[in-house]
Amino acid sequence: MSILMPILIGLIAVSLISLIPEPHRRRANAVAVGGAGAAYLSGGGLGYWEFVLPVVMSYVAYRGLESWTFIGIGWLLHTAWDVLHHLQGSPLLPFAADSSFGCAICDPVIALWCFAGGPSVFGWLRTRLSRRSAAPLSSPDGRQQA
Numbered sequence: 001m002s003i004l005m006p007i008l009i010g011l012i013a014v015s016l017i018s019l020i021p022e023p024h025r026r027r028a029n030a031v032a033v034g035g036a037g038a039a040y041l042s043g044g045g046l047g048y049w050e051f052v053l054p055v056v057m058s059y060v061a062y063r064g065l066e067s068w069t070f071i072g073i074g075w076l077l078h079t080a081w082d083v084l085h086h087l088q089g090s091p092l093l094p095f096a097a098d099s100s101f102g103c104a105i106c107d108p109v110i111a112l113w114c115f116a117g118g119p120s121v122f123g124w125l126r127t128r129l130s131r132r133s134a135a136p137l138s139s140p141d142g143r144q145q146a
Contacts, residue, residue: 002098006104006106009106010108010110018123025118027065033071033074033078036075036078036107037060039092068114075110076108086098
């Protein structure tokens with residue numbers, strides 16, 4: 001369950017972000033990835049190194065305003081930071097010991113979607129369902145029925 005829930009959260013996040021129309025979807029996600037870079041600042045688990053990620057993520061988020069690839073890279077950078085914090089023992093949420101671990105599983109789900117170009121999940125589902133309903137019916141012997 002500790003792996004399935006973060007994957008589900010990632011899929012929910014992708015679905016919710018899909019509701020935003022393009023080009024605003026990409027820009028909103030770039031802003032989100034920029035904010036994710038500052039998620040660990042209050043914890044200070046890595047000392048002065050905590051200032052590295054926000055600087056790098058600011059650049060990646062800026063480039064992400066025009067590129068889904070950079071947004072995906074940003075989510076993977078955040079994943080690496082999550083892993084460091086999980087191993088260091090300073091979780092993203094102080095009251096949830098495995099929160100950094102969960103975030104390290106959730107973020108790549110979002111990154112994969114970004115690398116695919118951040119398509120609308122609902123548009124994709126509509127296309128798949130309409131193709132399925134438009135397919136001609138065939139009989140068990142392989143002949144098409146009218």
